[in-house]
Amino acid sequence: MEVADLENPTSRSSSQKSSRRSGSRRSQKSAGQQSSPTVFPEKKGKSKSSRQKHLVFDNKDSKKAKNNEQKNDVVDEKSNFSGYEIYSGKLFFDKKNRITGDQISANGKADISDVRLTSKALIWGSSLLSLEDVISVSYSSGVQHFIVHAYPSKKYLFGKTHRVRKDLRFIAPTVEEAISWVTCFAEQNIYVNMLPLPPTSSTEQDLDGPLSGALFDHPPIKCRTPPRILVILNPRSGHGRSCKVFHDKAEPIFKVPSDTLIMQASTYCSALAGFHMEVVKTTHAGHAKSLASTFDFSAFPDGIVCVGGDGIVNEVFNGLLSRSDRAEAVSIPVGIIPAGSDNSLVWTVLGVKDPISASLLIVKEEKISTSPLRLFS
Numbered sequence: 001m002e003v004a005d006l007e008n009p010t011s012r013s014s015s016q017k018s019s020r021r022s023g024s025r026r027s028q029k030s031a032g033q034q035s036s037p038t039v040f041p042e043k044k045g046k047s048k049s050s051r052q053k054h055l056v057f058d059n060k061d062s063k064k065a066k067n068n069e070q071k072n073d074v075v076d077e078k079s080n081f082s083g084y085e086i087y088s089g090k091l092f093f094d095k096k097n098r099i100t101g102d103q104i105s106a107n108g109k110a111d112i113s114d115v116r117l118t119s120k121a122l123i124w125g126s127s128l129l130s131l132e133d134v135i136s137v138s139y140s141s142g143v144q145h146f147i148v149h150a151y152p153s154k155k156y157l158f159g160k161t162h163r164v165r166k167d168l169r170f171i172a173p174t175v176e177e178a179i180s181w182v183t184c185f186a187e188q189n190i191y192v193n194m195l196p197l198p199p200t201s202s203t204e205q206d207l208d209g210p211l212s213g214a215l216f217d218h219p220p221i222k223c224r225t226p227p228r229i230l231v232i233l234n235p236r237s238g239h240g241r242s243c244k245v246f247h248d249k250a251e252p253i254f255k256v257p258s259d260t261l262i263m264q265a266s267t268y269c270s271a272l273a274g275f276h277m278e279v280v281k282t283t284h285a286g287h288a289k290s291l292a293s294t295f296d297f298s299a300f301p302d303g304i305v306c307v308g309g310d311g312i313v314n315e316v317f318n319g320l321l322s323r324s325d326r327a328e329a330v331s332i333p334v335g336i337i338p339a340g341s342d343n344s345l346v347w348t349v350l351g352v353k354d355p356i357s358a359s360l361l362i363v364k365e366e367k368i369s370t371s372p373l374r375l376f377s
């Protein structure tokens with residue numbers, strides 16, 4: 001099972017317990033949200049019929065339920081999971097990312113399931129993916145598929161868990177439905193990577209025509225503004241292993257190198273969680289303090305992330321508190337990615353030990369917005 005199994009509720013992430021996102025859809029649209037590039041809907045007429053040739057969804061069974069007014073409670077006794085339904089419908093889960101384009105073969109019919117997006121999870125078959133574990137959704141304008149990027153917990157030896165990256169690709173019956181799914185994810189404050197349109201075959205291009213003209217009938221998908229943060233990394237932390245910890249485990253959550261996100265067998269440049277980060281590696285003791293005491297807030301309005309052990313965090317807080325604009329400094333969000341030899345501070349304050357869980361908290365903007373004064377009071 002790739003994600004939490006409803007039959008086995010203990011495999012779910014403990015982070016499901018609380019969700020800032022419960023509430024009405026309207027309330028979830030934060031004031032800071034901005035429009036991402038407009039999603040160009042499928043061209044009507046010719047293009048629709050051309051795409052319908054791929055579809056094997058049974059439209060009679062397909063149940064599309066967008067519950068703006070009436071929110072259905074989803075309560076699963078086995079998993080003790082609850083949330084209200086945001087959207088539901090039939091989706092093809094492309095388990096092995098093997099389907100080219102949006103075409104689903106007859107063999108793939110068995111993998112078409114009823115999928116529900118609730119205020120807390122994405123649920124299909126016996127699988128449940130907590131939205132707390134979802135980093136982002138990637139989508140290309142005008143295609144039927146989208147990818148949900150997540151780091152669900154997985155059990156390994158002796159009941160211990162660790163987080164594993166999953167890129168779950170779903171194909172909707174129509175482009176319009178794909179857009180609706182992506183829009184609903186965005187409304188749950190999940191970042192949407194708007195990717196370049198994948199290359200189409202010459203035949204398909206001829207049938208569809210260029211994606212221009214009367215393609216603006218869909219409103220733009222709204223998602224949060226990509227945060228800009230300063231990362232202060234102590235390369236000596238954790239006996240010199242902090243750089244590896246950051247680049248291997250944490251950085252891919254915030255952004256991915258251009259050649260690692262693959263959609264439709266084509267390579268796209270994309271940021272996973274859409275963060276703009278400047279990474280500064282400290283060169284000496286006291287460097288983190290001087291950076292925190294002098295950096296320009298306007299360049300990094302969304303905060304600082306410390307990568308290292310307790311010492312580097314201590315320096316950053318001391319640097320912030322030593323500033324002349326202290327009132328503003330104490331409100332700057334500070335995140336911590338544990339990479340030191342002893343990470344007792346991050347464990348005590350945030351309740352996490354591993355760099356992936358700590359990064360998820362930063363992406364979810366839950367702990368990064370805690371001011372240093374409040375942290376230590």
Ligand SMILES: Nc1ncnc2c1ncn2[C@@H]1O[C@H](COP(=O)(O)OP(=O)(O)OP(=O)(O)O)[C@@H](O)[C@H]1O
Pocket residue numbers: 234235236237238239282283284285286287307308309310311312313315339340341342343344
């Ligand atoms: N480039 C550097 N070279 C030498 N020392 C540094 C450098 N950058 C920071 N330091 C100092 O190293 C000290 C220890 O760093 P840090 O706490 O991050 O790592 P650690 O000792 O591995 O972790 P922990 O404190 O959890 O045991 C910090 O107090 C800081 O002053």
